[in-house]
Amino acid sequence: MADRQCILCGACMAVCPLLRATGREELSPRAKSDLNRLLAEGAADLSGDAVARLAGLCLGCHRCKAVCPQGVDVPEVVAQLRAAHPDFRRWLWKTWLTHAGTLWPAGSAAAKAVPEGLAPEKFGPSLRMLAGLSGGPGLTPLLEPVKFPDSCRGERMLLFAGCTATYVRKRWADTARRLLDGLGVEVLAADFGCCGSGLSAVGLSAEAGVLAERNLAAWRAAGRPRVAVFCASCLEGLRAYRPDDSAEAEAWRKALTPLSIVLHDIEFVVSPHATSAIGYHHPCHAPEPDPDLALLRRALGDRMVAATGKECCGFGGVMRLGAPELSATVNAGCWAALQGAELVLTGCSACATQLAATAPAGVTAGHWLELIA
Ligand code: SF4
Ligand code: SF4
Structure with a gap:
């Protein structure tokens, strides 16, 4: 929970990749938690722009949350600060995520058209990432499945592909479906949308809630089967859903299964x-x-x-x-x-x-x- 009390113990300092890479303590989870307290008490003499800038500097990795003895959810604190101090980056991010079907392929094609030497050094990696979004040849296949166990044969399952595999890396979802088919799994059709974790990270909880309801409805309509997921971030985003009914919440948590567990044998x-x-x-x-x-x-x-x-x-x-x-x-x-x-x-x-x-x-x-x- 975002409102748990931070005791400034510093346990989160050992795991924050941003702090480790930069050595800048003002970017640490403890500093973010403390900033939130000072703002709540009216004791921080900072402009809205400065708060937005500090709240923007978080990778959203969730490593601090996992180790906090107080249960402080710093990524949620950051999300709330981002919601309270919105800037153009949040708007840009929201537009990017909510129009993924059109913007991702178009953005990737546009980035490919920028000559490497003309891109400012600062944006080079971002442009390369954009250009690579739509795939290209990808990796050369080196593993051939030769024997499928019977452990899942006849099971009905859903596949949650996520935005990347749905819009730009369709090969991932195609391969996952072929492997499940080899296992004798019946992959059911489902009207899944984005997992919503990218929207939650910037405090767009209402928009993320709509996506959660859509995905839960698709799961219910399919008869609440297992849901195979092959993106760790999607899996964590889906695991964060909290259906009101506690029995259903437990069933949802159990249904979410990393694809690699299904394929393991x-x-x-x-x-x-x-x-x-x-x-x-x-x-x-x-x-x-x-x-x-x-x-x-x-x-x-x-x-x-x-x-x-x-x-x-x-x-x-x-x-x-x-x-x-x-x-x-x-x-x-x-x-x-x-x-x-x-x-x-x-x-x-x-x-x-x-x-x-x-x-x-x-x-x-x-x-x-x-x-x-
Ligand atoms: S956020 Fe948690 S782990 Fe980090 S300093 Fe505060 S209480 Fe300790
Ligand atoms: S979520 Fe943000 S503050 Fe927490 S460990 Fe990751 S980068 Fe650091």
Whole structure:
């Protein structure tokens, strides 16, 4: 809850990727929590613009929330500050998310048309990420499924693809459907929309609530089956829904299943052309332990040579609109932890697009679904 009392213990300071990358204590979760208290008490002598700027500087990784002994939800504090002090970035972010079907493919095509040398250095990574949104060839498939277990045969299931796979990376959802088909799962049709987590992060709770109701209605209409999800951020966004009925809330929580858990026992053959230097980026929003990493370790064995733990990719959501240089600083720490890997996989739409756009020369990166033939 956003109104729990911060005791300034500092437990969150050890996990904040923004603080670790910059060393700037004013960007830490404790400082944000304290700022919120000072504002509530009328003791902060700050302009609305200054509050908006500080509230804008958060990656929304949720790592601080996970370790706070008081249950302080700093990302929610930040969302409320962003709602109370709206600026053009929030409007831009909202427009970007609520018109994803038209803006994402068009924005990607426009970014591809900007010659590399003409883009200001500050915006280079953002433009590359935009350009890469619509995919291009993606990763070369290196894993072929050769044996499907019977454990899910005949089960009816929903697939939550999320905005990225729905609008620009359709290959991810196609591959997921083919694998579920191989398992003998009947994938039901559903009128899912965006998970709403990007809107919640900037305090647009009414708009996010409408999306939650739409997605819950689609699940109910399908008979409340399991919902397979292959984006860690979508999964966390969906897990945050709170249906009024407690039995239904529990059923919803149980229904949400990482796709990698459903696929875990498929046997894969690795292409002889596969590199033996594969890395994995653990998304900030992924469950612990991470089922995507378990699936990849089982399929790829000792080809997995590096994995991030606490390093954030630096995507940052709305933050990158105002502070792309901070996003780049955090991102550099992530690549340092993946040194030695020639191919980097991850299980979050945002991390996958960010890593594909920022990969060092000679390294490729993408969602692990791209690796499967
Ligand atoms: S937000 Fe939580 S973990 Fe961070 S200083 Fe306050 S009480 Fe401690
Ligand atoms: S959500 Fe992440 S970036 Fe934001 S304050 Fe918490 S730990 Fe730091």
